[in-house]
Amino acid sequence: MTSLQQSQTGTAGGNANEVLAALQNAVGEGELLTGAAISDKYLKDWSGEHGQMPLAVLRPRSTEEVSKALAVCHAHHWPVVPQGGLTGLAGGAVPSEGAVVISLERMSGVEEIDTASATLTVLAGTPLQVAQEAAQQAGFFLALDLGARGSCQVGGNISTNAGGNRVIRYGMARDLVLGLEVVLADGTVLPMLNKMVKNNAGPDLKGLFIGTEGTMGIITRAVLRLHPGVAGANTALIALTDFDAVVKLLRYAQQRLSGLVSAYEVMWADYYQSATTVGGIRAPLPADYPVYVLMDMQAAEPEENAERFASVLEHALEEGWALDAAVAQSHADAEDFWALRDSIAEMLNAYAPTINFDVSFPISLIGECVERLRAVMAGKFPEIHAMYFGHVGDGNVHIVVGPLPDDNRQTERAIEDAFYEVTRELGGSVSAEHGIGIHKKPYLAHSRSQAELDVVRSMKRALDPHGILNPGKILD
Numbered sequence: 186m187t188s189l190q191q192s193q194t195g196t197a198g199g200n201a202n203e204v205l206a207a208l209q210n211a212v213g214e215g216e217l218l219t220g221a222a223i224s225d226k227y228l229k230d231w232s233g234e235h236g237q238m239p240l241a242v243l244r245p246r247s248t249e250e251v252s253k254a255l256a257v258c259h260a261h262h263w264p265v266v267p268q269g270g271l272t273g274l275a276g277g278a279v280p281s282e283g284a285v286v287i288s289l290e291r292m293s294g295v296e297e298i299d300t301a302s303a304t305l306t307v308l309a310g311t312p313l314q315v316a317q318e319a320a321q322q323a324g325f326f327l328a329l330d331l332g333a334r335g336s337c338q339v340g341g342n343i344s345t346n347a348g349g350n351r352v353i354r355y356g357m358a359r360d361l362v363l364g365l366e367v368v369l370a371d372g373t374v375l376p377m378l379n380k381m382v383k384n385n386a387g388p389d390l391k392g393l394f395i396g397t398e399g400t401m402g403i404i405t406r407a408v409l410r411l412h413p414g415v416a417g418a419n420t421a422l423i424a425l426t427d428f429d430a431v432v433k434l435l436r437y438a439q440q441r442l443s444g445l446v447s448a449y450e451v452m453w454a455d456y457y458q459s460a461t462t463v464g465g466i467r468a469p470l471p472a473d474y475p476v477y478v479l480m481d482m483q484a485a486e487p488e489e490n491a492e493r494f495a496s497v498l499e500h501a502l503e504e505g506w507a508l509d510a511a512v513a514q515s516h517a518d519a520e521d522f523w524a525l526r527d528s529i530a531e532m533l534n535a536y537a538p539t540i541n542f543d544v545s546f547p548i549s550l551i552g553e554c555v556e557r558l559r560a561v562m563a564g565k566f567p568e569i570h571a572m573y574f575g576h577v578g579d580g581n582v583h584i585v586v587g588p589l590p591d592d593n594r595q596t597e598r599a600i601e602d603a604f605y606e607v608t609r610e611l612g613g614s615v616s617a618e619h620g621i622g623i624h625k626k627p628y629l630a631h632s633r634s635q636a637e638l639d640v641v642r643s644m645k646r647a648l649d650p651h652g653i654l655n656p657g658k659i660l661d
Contacts, residue, residue, distance in 0.1 A: 201240055201283065204261050208243065208285070211253035218242040227286055229279060230271040231333075231530075233538060234623060236279030239266065242286040248366060248374060248405040251287060255403070256372030258285055262651045265370075267399035269341025270312065272333040274541045275622030277345065277398045277658050284656075289340050292405060295319040302380045303411040304363060309340025309404045316409070325411035326483075328355035332527040340404045346396030348618030350526070353578035354447045354483075355412065357618070358395065364408035365391040370649040378408050393644065398620050399655045401648045413485065418447060419494035420481040420513040422522050423501065424474035428552030430506035431478060435548075435578055438480065438497050442490070447483040449578035450526045451476060453555065456572040456585075457525065463535045464528035467521055469511040479526055481519070526574070532585065536570060539587030540597050544608050545580040545617035554582060554611055561603045562586070566596070581617040605631050621659045629659070 208217060218227075219241045227242050229235045240263075245251045258265045264284040271278055280286050289310035297306040300323060307316050314334040320327040329342060331349035341347075343365070347358045355361065364379035377391055394402050425431050431451055438446050452460070457477050461468035470477065484490050494512075501507035513519040533539055546554050555573050562571045569589065575582040584604070589596050605615055609631040616625050616632075630638065642660060645652070 204257065204263050204285070205241060207257040207261070208241065208254055211257050212243065212245060212250045216244055216246070216250065218244070226271070227268065227280065227288065230273045230276060231533070232274045232276050232541065232622070232624060234276035234279050236266075236276075237282035239280040239282075239284045239286045242288055244288050244291045246291050248292075248368060251292075251368045251403055251405055252372040252374050254285070254287060254372075255368055255370060258653055259371040259651060262653060264653050264656045265403075266655055267340075267344070267403045269310070269338035269344070270333070270336045272337040273341065273345060273620060273622060274543065275345075275616070275620045275624045277620045277622030277655070278341070279623070281657055287403060289338060289403075289405070293338075296406070298323045298325070298411075299380060300324075304380045305409045305411055306378065307339050307407055307409065309338065309343075309406060311339050313337050313339055313342060320411050321414065323411075324414045326414050327361075327409060328412055329358055329361055329409075332529060339407055339409075343395055343404055343407055344397065344399050345620040346618065348576065348579065348581060350448050350450065350576065352576055352581075352618075353449050354445070359392070361410045362391060362395060362407055363410050365394060365404055366406035367391075367394050367402040367404055369402045370651065370654050374405075375402070378406060380408055382410075393648070396620070398622065398658050400645060400659055401654065403654070415483040416485050417487040417516065418481040418483040418519065419487050419490055420479070420519040420522055421494070421498055422469050422511045422525070423478045423480060423498065423507050424470050424509040425476050425478060425501075425507055426505065427475055428555070430501075431476060431577060432548060432552075433504070433506050434478065434480075434497075434501050437500065441497050441500075442482055442493060445482050445484065445490070446480060446578070448479065448481045449576070450479040451575055451577040452479070452525065453477075453573040455570070456574040459532055459536075459570075459572050460525045460528045464525075464532050466524050466528050469518075469522060469525075470509050474508055479522055529574075529583075529585070532572070536572075536585060536587040538589045538593050539585050540589065540600055541619075542582075542584040542586070542604055543617050543619040544582055544584075544604075544613050544615060546582065546608075546611055546613040548577065548580050550611050550613070551577055551580065551582060554607065554613065557607050557611075558584065558604055561600075561607065565603065566600060569596075569600075579617075601628070608632070623658060626657075626659060626661070 268288045292308045292310040367375045605628040
């Protein structure tokens with residue numbers, strides 16, 4: 186018998202009607218959506234995974250309301266599914282049947298920017314772009330950035346340890362979080378809103394909640410590290426001979442530009458051709474080169490670095506690594522270059538239904554990885570289109586495969602089995618930055634040992650003894 190079935194039959198002292206009544210009493214009827222009032226937007230994420238009908242959707246306005254709701258669900262052993270902006274690609278926020286969904290959408294806003302400490306304190310439901318713009322207005326730079334910035338939420342970014350476009354210079358979400366406020370499964374609030382870079386007063390507990398997809402606790406606030414503001418960037422789109430040349434240019438640019446390379450996005454020809462045809466994006470360079478790199482170098486005064494930046498490109502052309510290059514001459518040009526990389530959302534629709542892979546490898550093995558995955562597609566699924574791209578400066582490769590045939594679940598599983606087996610053989614990770622959710626759960630053991638998974642299960646039992654938080658995600 187599942188925990189939900191147990192709850193419905195009253196083994197924890199309640200049933201669905203009792204849970205609803207207790208929630209209404211704790212947080213007020215106006216915060217709850219039930220029945221026909223629950224719109225389809227709460228049932229799915231960008232992965233295309235469609236969840237089941239929840240018992241209710243709770244939209245709290247404060248940490249106190251989250252705490253009260255979790256205390257009720259904990260007492261009744263009732264499952265809870267936290268939701269952010271629902272931009273995930275792993276099914277990590279879709280509801281299970283009869284669960285209580287806690288959407289953080291009303292807990293939005295930047296509460297403080299401490300200019301002396303260079304920190305930003307923000308509610309978990311705040312869209313990432315709102316936080317970025319607040320930091321910029323205060324003269325700072327919030328380095329976390331990804332294509333879904335307008336709709337993804339900060340809490341969701343942290344709970345999946347999002348990466349994005351700037352990891353090569355600033356790190357993952359984990360590297361930008363100084364403090365968290367978290368509500369545990371039983372309603373206990375952990376007020377860990379630390380602003381200090383150095384704080385060794387015992388174990389750093391926030392790591393238990395970063396990247397654990399709401400299975401250990403619900404993030405309600407965060408203190409994020411800010412960096413000095415940037416006025417712009419030197420940006421170029423470069424066509425290269427092969428992946429070895431991609432790596433040579435990366436290491437040369439990092440050394441020559443004193444570690445200031447802020448983004449190094451790689452697009453193989455299949456992606457570039459799709460972006461400039463199906464995606465409708467202007468092609469700054471011809472579409473018949475093997476591989477393309479979008480490189481930028483952010484700075485307070487980009488014009489002062491323009492000559493150094495150009496010399497890197499000249500060297501790449503002289504060495505034969507680069508075949509062609511286009512340098513942005515204006516902010517509009519740079520936006521056009523970035524539109525190529527950010528067009529993935531439109532292409533997901535154009536090639537639907539798709540499988541979306543988010544894997545990582547030692548950089549030295551990425552070229553071999555892509556060739557082996559291409560061989561899988563050519564040998565077993567020649568009629569299905571695949572596009573390869575990623576943040577290769579941090580080892581992350583994305584692959585979009587589609588449209589899938591009518592038997593899409595059978596074909597999807599066969600492609601996943603083959604791709605993740607290559608990932609296992611090359612010592613890679615089945616998830617670089619999108620989490621595990623539902624979709625990658627069968628393959629988690631490809632990247633984590635049994636001993637590691639046993640420790641995760643022990644942590645889960647300690648923090649969530651009734652197993653109510655996001656059940657079925659990451660681990661069974």
